Amino acid sequence: MEDTVTFISLTDAADRLGVSLAYLRDLIDRTDRKENVLDSDTTADFWSSKTAVIPERDLKKYERELSRRRFVRFRERYADVLVEDVVLTVRPSWKSLLERVSKRLRWMPPEWNARLRKAREKSGYLVLGFEYDRNRQDACNEIERLREEVRLSSLSICEECGRLGRFRYSPSRSLTLCDRHARLSEPVLPGDGVIADPASDGALISELPSD
Numbered sequence: 735m736e737d738t739v740t741f742i743s744l745t746d747a748a749d750r751l752g753v754s755l756a757y758l759r760d761l762i763d764r765t766d767r768k769e770n771v772l773d774s775d776t777t778a779d780f781w782s783s784k785t786a787v788i789p790e791r792d793l794k795k796y797e798r799e800l801s802r803r804r805f806v807r808f809r810e811r812y813a814d815v816l817v818e819d820v821v822l823t824v825r826p827s828w829k830s831l832l833e834r835v836s837k838r839l840r841w842m843p844p845e846w847n848a849r850l851r852k853a854r855e856k857s858g859y860l861v862l863g864f865e866y867d868r869n870r871q872d873a874c875n876e877i878e879r880l881r882e883e884v885r886l887s888s889l890s891i892c893e894e895c896g897r898l899g900r901f902r903y904s905p906s907r908s909l910t911l912c913d914r915h916a917r918l919s920e921p922v923l924p925g926d927g928v929i930a931d932p933a934s935d936g937a938l939i940s941e942l943p944s945d
């Protein structure tokens with residue numbers, strides 16, 4: 735007997751996953767799974783189609799992907815060096831950087847009370863926020879070094895897949911991406927490929943969105 739494949743509409747799939755339809759479409763695109771989307775209307779556009787379906791069994795893959803993107807396991811594993819309501823708004827492949835930060839926090843003297851408060855992507859690089867004893871100069875110095883070291887590292891790691899990447903200068907969304915994921919920041923601005931670090935390379939920084 736042949737296996738029968740059950741299909742589910744994108745709207746229902748988004749409901750079952752607890753995300754918006756727009757988020758699910760974006761997730762499918764980012765994970766290079768657009769070819770797994772079937773459409774009875776062959777002229778329909780992926781981004782607006784109302785007839786698109788996916789195999790129901792793919793839901794499991796998207797569930798796993800969502801939990802990866804929410805850093806569920808990372809939050810459990812490093813709970814001791816994260817503040818309780820830590821904010822992690824970065825793409826999944828910078829997890830390696832978050833792990834590096836967490837391990838460094840564990841090495842710091844306990845009396846510094848150093849913990850990660852937030853990690854977010856800003857104009858293509860990783861910005862970190864910490865809770866620690868600010869009255870201690872040694873703690874301040876070490877936290878500053880870690881912050882800058884990780885920020886610079888993030889400018890060479892594709893946010894989506896972890897491959898070697900570079901800063902992409904875009905009017906809508908500057909990101910650090912590999913060649914395969916470069917499309918996520920298109921169209922790019924003049925200066926793309928020249929600016930390696932938006933925080934230090936020339937006056938162009940004034941055009942970037944601020945905090």
Ligand SMILES: [Zn+2]
Pocket residue numbers: 892893894895896897911912913914915
């Ligand atoms: Zn990539």
